[in-house]
Amino acid sequence: MYRVVKPSKLNELNELFPEEKFIPSPGNKWIDLVLDQNATGEDALKGWLAAAFALSTKKFSSLAKGS
Numbered sequence: 454m455y456r457v458v459k460p461s462k463l464n465e466l467n468e469l470f471p472e473e474k475f476i477p478s479p480g481n482k483w484i485d486l487v488l489d490q491n492a493t494g495e496d497a498l499k500g501w502l503a504a505a506f507a508l509s510t511k512k513f514s515s516l517a518k519g520s
Contacts, residue, residue, distance in 0.1 A: 463487075475500030477507060484508055 474496035
C-alpha cells in the first residue's frame, strides 16, 4: 500500500524549501523521490544523494541504539 501526500502538504514543503526541486518521501525499506516537473538531472542526483545519506544515517542510528 502506498502513502498519499495531500497537495496542501506539498505546497507547505515547497514554501519551506522553495529552491529545491525534489522532496524525499521515506518508507520502511526505501525512500521515494518526488521531482519537480522542471527538475534537471543535477536536481535528481542531489535528491538521490540526500536520500542515500538520510537512509545511511537512519541505519547508523538504529545500529547505535542496538549496541
